[in-house]
Amino acid sequence: MPPRAGRPGPTGFALADFIDAHAAARHDLARSGMYGALRTVPRILAAPQPPCSAEELRRQLARRLGVAPDRLFLTHGAHEANLLAVAYLARDRPRPFRFRVDLPEYPQLWGAAEQLGGRRSPGDRGAVVRLVSNPHNPTGRLVPVEELTDGAGDAEALLVDETFREFTAARSVAATAATGVWASGTFTKAYGGDDVRVGWLVAPSEAADRFRDFYALALDHVPPASLAAAAALLRHRDRVRREVDGIWRQNAAYLRREVGGAPELFAPVWFDPGPPGVSGDQLQAAGLRASVLVCSGRFFGVPRGVRVCLTRRTFPRDLRRYLEVRASVAARSRRRR
Numbered sequence: 001m002p003p004r005a006g007r008p009g010p011t012g013f014a015l016a017d018f019i020d021a022h023a024a025a026r027h028d029l030a031r032s033g034m035y036g037a038l039r040t041v042p043r044i045l046a047a048p049q050p051p052c053s054a055e056e057l058r059r060q061l062a063r064r065l066g067v068a069p070d071r072l073f074l075t076h077g078a079h080e081a082n083l084l085a086v087a088y089l090a091r092d093r094p095r096p097f098r099f100r101v102d103l104p105e106y107p108q109l110w111g112a113a114e115q116l117g118g119r120r121s122p123g124d125r126g127a128v129v130r131l132v133s134n135p136h137n138p139t140g141r142l143v144p145v146e147e148l149t150d151g152a153g154d155a156e157a158l159l160v161d162e163t164f165r166e167f168t169a170a171r172s173v174a175a176t177a178a179t180g181v182w183a184s185g186t187f188t189k190a191y192g193g194d195d196v197r198v199g200w201l202v203a204p205s206e207a208a209d210r211f212r213d214f215y216a217l218a219l220d221h222v223p224p225a226s227l228a229a230a231a232a233l234l235r236h237r238d239r240v241r242r243e244v245d246g247i248w249r250q251n252a253a254y255l256r257r258e259v260g261g262a263p264e265l266f267a268p269v270w271f272d273p274g275p276p277g278v279s280g281d282q283l284q285a286a287g288l289r290a291s292v293l294v295c296s297g298r299f300f301g302v303p304r305g306v307r308v309c310l311t312r313r314t315f316p317r318d319l320r321r322y323l324e325v326r327a328s329v330a331a332r333s334r335r336r337r
Helices: 014-021 040-046 054-065 078-089 107-115 145-150 208-218 224-235 237-258 280-289 315-336
Strands: 072-075 097-101 118-121 129-133 158-161 181-186 199-202 269-272 306-309
Touching: 040 224, 040 237, 054 072, 054 199, 054 224, 072 078, 072 208, 078 107, 078 129, 078 158, 078 181, 078 199, 078 208, 097 107, 107 118, 107 129, 145 158, 224 237, 237 315, 280 306, 280 315
Parallel strands: 097 118, 097 129, 129 158, 158 181
Antiparallel strands: 072 199, 181 199, 269 306
């Protein structure tokens, strides 16, 4: 069995150990669920695009987020943005520094803190940073911005991964006047723009000037082709969003019809806690044998449950097969008891 979250395994890095122990599950961290599901995005990116400077793309993104452009820093993706933010916040701290994360949570978010010498704290007191994704990965829930900032507690900073925010009409937490709030985003998820390789990090107003020097030393420039492609997706955002929403909202409606008690989702992910007495690893393994790919809760730091993605056009068929697998695993578990 793989190590529990926060417990060192062969590599000392919980996410890497999980992947090593679940190699058959084909976890592809370089590809989002929307990748390959959209028809509009390849057509947009295949057309010649006018050049766009980094400064202009920053202005466009800042305008959409409701922040000053000098607070927004381009990256090669949200994971890099999160890593930069945590590295900056922990730069002068003795190791291990403390960070707060409530599990389940997207492992690349808290995995970055672990890799940099952080240790998960059960509370905010003494924590350098609190880490949270919003909308939440893996549950798809959305926490109101005011609740996020009011709930930062005693942590010195709050880093919100807003990778899924573009699936909603919610405003960015970066647009608040709250101090110590950082936010990251990317063109990967809601735009299906994995090949673009552009993300961003918004620093709080009081830290932007100091962070700029750190950023200049830590990061290579985003290539011109990526800048132009990102600007093209922004120009065609409404067109892309219509297709994206048409896929996953229809899938969410199907999920609610087929699964009693399924929650309202704000992103195309659903976290099924699974039957009593059945681990996420068991559900994932049984799913793989039936050619159904779900992700064990252990990937997100908890032993039970699986994350199910609602990004594919085949979701109705896939969900039916998953529910059959789930029922079969639950029946075997009851017989063993």
